[in-house]
Structure formats: structure tokens, C-alpha cells
Amino acid sequence: MNPIRNPYSPGAGNKPPELAGRENVIEQADLMFERMRAGNSVQPMILNGLRGVGKTVLLRRMHDAAKASGYEVVFAEATEGKPLPDLLVVGLRKALLNLSMIEAAKDRAKRSLGALKAFVAGFGVSIGEYALTYDPTLGVADSGDLETDLGDIFAEVGEAAAAANKCVVLFVDELQILEKTELGALIAAIHRISQQGLPVTIIGAGLPQVLGLAGSAKSYAERLFIFPRIDALGEEEAACAIEHPANALGVQFEADAVAEILRVTERYPYFLQQWSYCAWNIAQDEKTITWNDVVEATDVAREKLDESFFRVRYDRCTPAEKNYLRGLAELGKGTQRSSEVAVQLGCDMDKANQQRTTLIKKAMIYSPAYGDICFTVPLFDEFMRREMPDFVPHS
Ligand SMILES: Nc1ncnc2c1ncn2[C@@H]1O[C@H](COP(=O)(O)OP(=O)(O)OP(=O)(O)O)[C@@H](O)[C@H]1O
Numbered sequence: 282m283n284p285i286r287n288p289y290s291p292g293a294g295n296k297p298p299e300l301a302g303r304e305n306v307i308e309q310a311d312l313m314f315e316r317m318r319a320g321n322s323v324q325p326m327i328l329n330g331l332r333g334v335g336k337t338v339l340l341r342r343m344h345d346a347a348k349a350s351g352y353e354v355v356f357a358e359a360t361e362g363k364p365l366p367d368l369l370v371v372g373l374r375k376a377l378l379n380l381s382m383i384e385a386a387k388d389r390a391k392r393s394l395g396a397l398k399a400f401v402a403g404f405g406v407s408i409g410e411y412a413l414t415y416d417p418t419l420g421v422a423d424s425g426d427l428e429t430d431l432g433d434i435f436a437e438v439g440e441a442a443a444a445a446n447k448c449v450v451l452f453v454d455e456l457q458i459l460e461k462t463e464l465g466a467l468i469a470a471i472h473r474i475s476q477q478g479l480p481v482t483i484i485g486a487g488l489p490q491v492l493g494l495a496g497s498a499k500s501y502a503e504r505l506f507i508f509p510r511i512d513a514l515g516e517e518e519a520a521c522a523i524e525h526p527a528n529a530l531g532v533q534f535e536a537d538a539v540a541e542i543l544r545v546t547e548r549y550p551y552f553l554q555q556w557s558y559c560a561w562n563i564a565q566d567e568k569t570i571t572w573n574d575v576v577e578a579t580d581v582a583r584e585k586l587d588e589s590f591f592r593v594r595y596d597r598c599t600p601a602e603k604n605y606l607r608g609l610a611e612l613g614k615g616t617q618r619s620s621e622v623a624v625q626l627g628c629d630m631d632k633a634n635q636q637r638t639t640l641i642k643k644a645m646i647y648s649p650a651y652g653d654i655c656f657t658v659p660l661f662d663e664f665m666r667r668e669m670p671d672f673v674p675h676s
């Protein structure tokens with residue numbers, strides 16, 4: 282079928298043609314925005330789930346909805362090696378400038394911009410051409426302690442927003458990348474503005490380990506936030522994600538073609554896009570995508586994923602780490618016991634734990650509960666078996 286008309290969107294963060302099955306969490310966010318606008322307290326949230334389940338597209342969707350409803354929004358994505366102040370400053374500056382345009386908040390926002398200037402100077406943030414021409418506000422956000430100063434900045438933004446009768450929502454993706462002190466400072470800053478009843482909140486996203494990281498950074502994080510889990514789609518929702526975009530263009534999937542995609546993708550959104558995309562390009566008929574097309578698509582889709590999605594992560598691992606991943610893959614899908622992995626590898630727990638620890642740091646695996654271990658990337662077990670077919674488990 283004509284690839285130019287192909288509606289599917291495999292790729293990290295690519296907006297899907299249909300955002301299937303996320304109504305509940307979208308409603309939850311909408312309610313949160315409305316409550317905040319009404320002056321009521323809200324619980325910030327952290328979306329969490331495995332790679333490719335659709336956290337970023339959800340975050341973007343919530344961001345766009347908040348923006349369209351007149352909220353001030355800041356979007357940031359944590360990146361390896363980029364300090365938290367650098368991540369947030371440009372967005373916060375823009376929000377404050379927007380607030381300063383509102384007559385009732387003009388003076389308050391200017392004072393806040395002065396505080397941001399002190400913050401920028403204190404943390405050596407380089408914001409290039411976006412110079413801040415305001416005088417630093419003495420004694421605010423200039424202590425050099427990230428937790429204190431970020432709290433000051435959030436409070437400043439909150440005060441300016443309150444003066445403007447506006448709400449501010451921060452969206453921060455890939456939270457698990459933040460250093461522990463940074464995550465702690467972010468949580469503490471949110472805690473502080475919540476206690477003050479200021480109209481600022483956060484919606485974050487991250488891999489499942491973000492729950493544990495947040496809890497160990499600040500023990501009250503578990504009570505401060507709600508943690509909606511974003512998972513594989515249900516059968517009906519996954520079928521909608523496959524069929525609706527094609528139907529809208531007058532193309533049908535045969536029922537067994539849909540069932541085959543559901544089976545091989547295990548209904549993970551990224552894979553649904555990849556398989557549907559490949560099946561569309563392979564189909565010869567202009568109106569129908571068949572089971573045969575999907576079976577053919579499986580080879581192409583797997584090859585594409587092996588080359589990119591899986592391999593970029595695999596290539597970051599040492600030979601010993603790869604061996605650990607292979608041992609884990611041998612045990613099958615889902616959560617496994619770390620002790621069982623050591624048995625597979627034929628080594629003692631201490632030795633296996635060395636790889637376990639570094640692989641957790643690299644976010645390849647995470648520990649959902651004490652002594653348990655799980656891949657952060659869905660279907661990674663199958664990839665490992667393809668990649669290292671000669672592995673011999675220790676018996
Ligand atoms: N609800 C959905 N319905 C259909 N497709 C979706 C849905 N959510 C995400 N997708 C598709 O899945 C892919 C992955 O989405 P996204 O990048 O948002 O995942 P992620 O959870 O942020 O992954 P990562 O942890 O790697 O950042 C994209 O191609 C996107 O279009």
C-alpha cells in the first residue's frame with residue numbers, strides 16, 4: 282500500500298494517529314487542572330511504565346490540553362549530564378515573562394524574574410541569548426543550596442501566577458535520569474508550594490524505578506504524588522490503535538491480522554505502531570491488510586527493532602552485563618527472582634549482583650520488589666534470545 286499515506290507513527294515520542302485507551306489518566310489530569318483552577322489542592326502525578334508504552338505522548342497530550350485551556354505550561358525532559366536548573370530555567374523564564382504581561386501580576390512577576398536571575402547566576406546556568414535583564418532579588422533563590430533555591434523559585438512562580446489568577450503546570454519527562462539530590466530538590470519544591478496552596482503543580486514521567494527513586498530521595502514522595510501506571514493496552518484498545526487509523530483511510534485489517542499483531546506485540550504501543558506500519562507497507566491490496574501481510578511484517582518489524590530500539594540499549598552493556606541479561610531472558614517474561622538469575626549464570630549472588638547493580642544504573646532492568654528483577658524494555662527477553670542463541674544455562 283502507498284507508504285506516503287501510511288498513518289502509523291513508530292518512533293520515540295511520535296504522536297500516534299490514535300491515542301488509544303488512555304482516557305482514564307487523561308481525565309485524571311483534566312480534573313487536576315480544573316481543581317487547581319478552582320483554587321483546590323491537587324496531587325501532582327508521575328506517570329510510570331516500561332519503555333515505549335506511551336508516557337511521552339501522554340505527557341505531551343496533557344501539556345497541549347493544559348496550554349489550550351489557558352494554563353502556563355513548562356515542558357522539560359531530563360537528559361544525562363544536564364543539571365536540573367539548566368533543564369527548567371528556560372521554561373520558567375518564559376512562564377514568568379508571560380505572567381508579567383498580565384497587568385495585575387506585572388510587578389510580582391518582575392520580582393520573580395529577579396529571583397530567577399539570582400538562581401541562574403548561583404547555579405551557573407547558561408541560557409545563551411535569553412539574557413535576564415532584571416536585577417537579582419537579594420535573599421531569594423541565592424543560597425546556593427538547590428533544594429532551598431528551587432523551592433524559592435517555585436514559590437516565586439506560584440506567587441506571580443496567583444497574582445495573575447493563573448495556574449502553572451510543569452511537565453518533566455524521564456525523571457529517573459535525575460540525580461538523587463535533584464529529584465529530592467524537585468519533590469521538596471513541589472511539596473513546599475502544595476503546602477502554601479500556590480497554583481503550581483507537576484506532571485512527571487519515568488521508568489517504573491522512578492517510584493523507588495522518588496521514595497528514597499524523599500520519604501514523603503509516596504504520599505505527595507499519585508503514580509498512574511502506564512502499561513500495555515487492553516485487547517480492545519490495542520485493536521482500536523491498529524484499526525482506526527486505517528479505517529479512517531478506507532482500509533480494513535482482517536480480523537486474524539489484528540489478532541496476530543496483538544499476539545506478537547503483546548499490545549505494547551510502540552510495537553503496535555511498528556507492526557501496523559510495516560503491515561501497511563507490505564500489503565498489496567489497496568483496501569485490505571491480511572494475516573499473511575502481518576506475518577511478513579513480523580520479520581521486517583523485528584529487524585527494525587533489533588537494529589534500533591533494542592540494539593542501542595544492548596550496545597551500552599559490557600559482555601558480563603549482556604550475559605546477565607541473557608540469563609534473565611532465559612527465565613522468560615515478567616518479573617523474576619535475582620537469585621534465579623544467579624543460578625542460570627552458575628555464579629554466586631554477590632557476583633551476579635555486580636552486574637545487576639550496574640544494569641539497574643543503566644536503566645536496563647529494575648527491581649519491582651526486594652529480590653525481584655525485571656526488564657525495563659518490553660520483549661527484551663525475546664531479543665536477548667535472538668541475539669545470544671548459544672547461551673547455555675548452568676544446571
Ligand atoms: N495510547 C497509544 N495508542 C497508540 N499508540 C501509542 C499510544 N501511546 C504511545 N503510542 C506509540 O508508541 C510509541 C512510543 O510512545 P512514547 O515514546 O510516548 O513511549 P514512552 O513510554 O515515552 O517510551 P520511552 O520510555 O522509551 O521514552 C510511539 O510511536 C507512539 O506513537
Ligand SMILES: [Mg+2]
Nearest residue numbers: 294336337454
Ligand atoms: Mg518517553
